[in-house]
Amino acid sequence: MQYHNHRETTLLENPIPLSPILDKDIHCDFLIVWGGVAGLHSALELIKQWVDASSIVLVEKTICGGGMSGRSGWFLTPDSELGLRALEKRFGDMVAKKIWDFGSKGEESIVNNVHNLKLHCDLRNQDSMLLWVGMMGKDACKEEDEGRKKFGFDSDFIKSSKDLKKYISWKNYTAGVRYENSFGISAFQYCQWLKAHLISLWVNIYEQTHIDTINDKTALTDTNTISFKQSFLCPGKVTKELSASKSKLLYGVVNFICVSEPLSEEQIQEMMPNGELMCRDTKLVFNYYRLIEWNRIILGWGNPISSFLPWDVHYESSILSTIKDFKKTFPCLKELEFMEYWSGRIQVSKDLMPIIDLCHIYDNQIRVLWCAGLPRAAACGEFAVKRYFGNHDSDLEKVFCEKRKRFIPRFPTQKILKSIFFALSNAWSMFFQKGY
Numbered sequence: 001m002q003y004h005n006h007r008e009t010t011l012l013e014n015p016i017p018l019s020p021i022l023d024k025d026i027h028c029d030f031l032i033v034w035g036g037v038a039g040l041h042s043a044l045e046l047i048k049q050w051v052d053a054s055s056i057v058l059v060e061k062t063i064c065g066g067g068m069s070g071r072s073g074w075f076l077t078p079d080s081e082l083g084l085r086a087l088e089k090r091f092g093d094m095v096a097k098k099i100w101d102f103g104s105k106g107e108e109s110i111v112n113n114v115h116n117l118k119l120h121c122d123l124r125n126q127d128s129m130l131l132w133v134g135m136m137g138k139d140a141c142k143e144e145d146e147g148r149k150k151f152g153f154d155s156d157f158i159k160s161s162k163d164l165k166k167y168i169s170w171k172n173y174t175a176g177v178r179y180e181n182s183f184g185i186s187a188f189q190y191c192q193w194l195k196a197h198l199i200s201l202w203v204n205i206y207e208q209t210h211i212d213t214i215n216d217k218t219a220l221t222d223t224n225t226i227s228f229k230q231s232f233l234c235p236g237k238v239t240k241e242l243s244a245s246k247s248k249l250l251y252g253v254v255n256f257i258c259v260s261e262p263l264s265e266e267q268i269q270e271m272m273p274n275g276e277l278m279c280r281d282t283k284l285v286f287n288y289y290r291l292i293e294w295n296r297i298i299l300g301w302g303n304p305i306s307s308f309l310p311w312d313v314h315y316e317s318s319i320l321s322t323i324k325d326f327k328k329t330f331p332c333l334k335e336l337e338f339m340e341y342w343s344g345r346i347q348v349s350k351d352l353m354p355i356i357d358l359c360h361i362y363d364n365q366i367r368v369l370w371c372a373g374l375p376r377a378a379a380c381g382e383f384a385v386k387r388y389f390g391n392h393d394s395d396l397e398k399v400f401c402e403k404r405k406r407f408i409p410r411f412p413t414q415k416i417l418k419s420i421f422f423a424l425s426n427a428w429s430m431f432f433q434k435g436y
Helices: 005-011 037-048 084-090 094-119 135-148 188-200 264-271 316-329 374-389 396-398 416-431
Strands: 026-033 056-059 127-132 156-158 177-178 205-207 218-220 225-233 250-260 278-279 288-292 296-301 336-347 356-357 367-369
Touching: 026 037, 037 056, 037 094, 037 188, 037 367, 037 374, 056 225, 084 094, 084 135, 084 205, 094 188, 094 374, 094 396, 127 135, 135 316, 156 396, 188 205, 225 374, 250 316, 336 374, 356 374, 367 374, 374 396
Parallel strands: 026 056, 026 225, 056 205, 127 278, 225 367
Antiparallel strands: 127 177, 156 177, 218 225, 250 296, 250 336, 278 288, 288 296, 356 367
């Protein structure tokens, strides 16, 4: 098995040409920094607000979808690190429902774009399956199911390992919640095809163009200057050069993803007897897997130690151990080979919620940070534009503002201590925090 980002393999199959590198000074009305799902949806929302597309410039440091968006497991579901029940406990019924609907609208926006714009990105209708492990799993599963039904969402509470085997042949799970209207997608391909659509509308997109610094009037690359009236900062990773203060609010969590060789139809039927599923367990750092293009398995995971380390780890032995455990629980896959794996450092906020807020220094800059999950990323990009035009939800503005309470308000600057405090803060936000 080789250490190799599957995004690069996908790029070889991608018919969309690369956009040019910025090689001159330019001026625009709206500048969008970075071209992941959030940035691309910001551009699309500007056009929906009747902004002249030719007055929009989007700059991406690598290729659109090449950052955090393209490194994910490519799940389309409103669920994220904080499930519906956790949101209810933390924010109360009304705001929890708004946050969930926020993600649902992002998912709907992506799916509608794929269908209406005919984007080729392996969109697959796959029911979501949340799986619980351990003796307390059944109670937690029942609680999540009750929370969904309380808010009017359909779900199936699967309360025994025996019943679970009708859907998935994994013997170690104790209970599960299954719900429909979720999808799998190749996020990298989605970003590339959406980029092509925006270019066809005369949006100016520059790839392989790195922004070194940005202020209220100009953004500087290595060789050129972009002057603008309004900017939207949508980075997957905030560096000190872009914003020293915002870089302290975020931390890069490491996870791992690997891709298998194609499965036979018999293997798929034995693994998932009642149709394709997007599966995720409920450990503190969860595992997830689903079928992707050409009937391959994408398997992602992390652990409490490596996820919060301040440096990247590429220990093939731990990856092989995880794959070995995966195969043990699916005997039909014991001969399956996993061809490539990669790690990705995905930035998270202290309290596991996105930040969509005005810059406290420059009033013509809106920053969109840590949008975990593709639907939330899409919704965050759209929300930032709506906030600029003043037609956004004020309750969500409070949820997404930068100045909200956190378990540990300030972190030390030393890398190893910062990683420990971030892990503690994330755990507190997931299980104990109340309110904004």
